[in-house]
Amino acid sequence: MASSEITLEAVPSISDIPAAEWDACANPQVNPGSLDNLDTLAGDCQTISRSDYNPFVSHAFFAAAETSNSACARTGWGARHLVAKVETQIVGVVPCYLKSHSQGEYVFDRGWAEAYHRAGGSYYPKLQVSVPFTPATGPRLLIRGGVDRDRIGSALASGLRALCNATEASSVHVTFAREDEAKFLGEHGFLQRTDQQFHWRNEGYTTFDDFLSTLNSRHRKAIKRERREAVSDGVTIHWLTGADITEDAWDAFFEFYMETGSRKWGRPYLTRKFFSLIGESMSRDVLLVMAKRNGRWIAGAINFIGSDTLFGRNWGAIEHHPFLHFEVCYYQAIDFAIQRGLKVVEAGAQGEHKLARGYLPQTTYSAHFIADPALRRAIDDYLKRERAYVAEVGRELTDAGPFRKSADEA
Incomplete structure (x- = not known):
């Protein structure tokens, strides 16, 4: 050849x-x-x-x-x-x-x-x-x-x-x-x-607390406070992947995506059909981190799972709670990566606010x-x-x- x-x-x-x-x-x-x-x-x-x-x-x-x-x-x-x-x-x-x-x-x-x-x-x-x-x-x-x-x-x-x-x-x-x-x-x-960009790297951590122990006192305390306050109003966090991602979950996530995307970009890029097709063909490669309060989904972030990297992509919410964005997008991604033994979390484009949360320049x-x-x-x-x-x-x-x-x- x-x-x-x-x-x-x-x-x-x-x-x-x-x-x-x-x-x-x-x-x-x-x-x-x-x-x-x-x-x-x-x-x-x-x-x-x-x-x-x-x-x-x-x-x-x-x-x-x-x-x-x-x-x-x-x-x-x-x-x-x-x-x-x-x-x-x-x-x-x-x-x-x-x-x-x-x-x-x-x-x-x-x-x-x-x-x-x-x-x-x-x-x-x-x-x-x-x-x-x-x-x-x-x-x-x-x-x-x-x-x-x-x-x-x-x-x-x-x-x-x-x-x-x-x-x-x-x-x-x-x-x-x-x-x-x-x-x-x-x-x-x-x-x-x-x-x-700002990426988080897994230095062999077995728990989120292992990661926290590598931070200085000020940032460690700030992250603990943010995580507490994010779920203080009866919010629960759920990981959905594979068969757990139903069309109802996609409906909810698309609502979040449209609400946030319309404010940020004017016209969101992805259609509702895109998410259904992803669910049909590659649901095992998807992690939806979803937040629920009073029995309904209120916020979520979509991630894609590589062999050694978790790729954070879109986020959206229909209720706004202090630090919920950080919890759903950054801290839950770190938790998932540690549990799966993934080496890196790529948290998407831009955002120096990620630095204080353990994501370093890449x-x-x-x-x-x-x-x-x-x-x-x-x-x-x-x-x-x-x-x-x-x-x-x-x-x-x-x-x-x-x-x-x-x-x-x-």
Whole structure:
């Protein structure tokens, strides 16, 4: 297979790619013993196994987003998924969308669009390589196990540049990529960008109190108080996953999502059908943390469960209680991760308020191909300064974190 020609094609729907073929690339499950001579992205030796499972790049997630009309041409997300084949076998795919705006991405380039417009250029359409509406790190060049990953990855990177030209797009944006993948794309002409989120890391804790014991006294007491007050008005907290997630639960959660999303964004991205489809196809990958008072659901947060990471996503509420947001979104996620033995909780985009609750800065990575040489030079210069700023802020925030630095802070 290594000497066979690689062919590339862009398809307009996830339904044009068989689920088994997509998932063999997105979450390859290969016997580690067969990988001794496997080339990897950026020359870094990695083992591909179930331990790398990421629910957001599964065929089921993209199918739910597209079939529910959450991500479709009408909403500005026109699928152009890039498929690489060797002979008749799919060996790589890239989740890619032709976009007419910059909404639902969480890596902000509106300033670039406005500057290009003032200079007489047209920034839209652009190509977006991402999981729609999902600021979670994961693979973006999805490559089948047991193949020459460097060769297939290079073909996909070249294919994205060719697709940019074919669609008359201004640019290609690969967002929330893994660090090694972003650097690999940098070797193929993509500009490098960094940002930061706040993630919680499990340092081998067996209980929530184990985690609390690593914090300084002030933050430990504050978290205990917040957790007490969050449920002080007869609120109870429930974990729903798998078959426990009924359509009634989805109805309640969608009400929360619409109420909060309408206030924050004006128009929430996800349709009600999306949640039903997720419930049908990947309920074992979902954790709903739901709050109940006086016999009815009043708030909830949706999380997705990876092999070693809990990904926090949307939150909403129809009653407002002090600290309930922190309890449902952050503390319950930590509790669940500890019980499941998960290593990381990704709590979504932005939010320095997460720092006081044990979530520390984590660098995120993206890669950007800009077709216009003048715009490319301007953005390249800007990104050099931005990367330095992100690194410095990350260091300062980490130093200001809530963890004990000496025995005196216990």
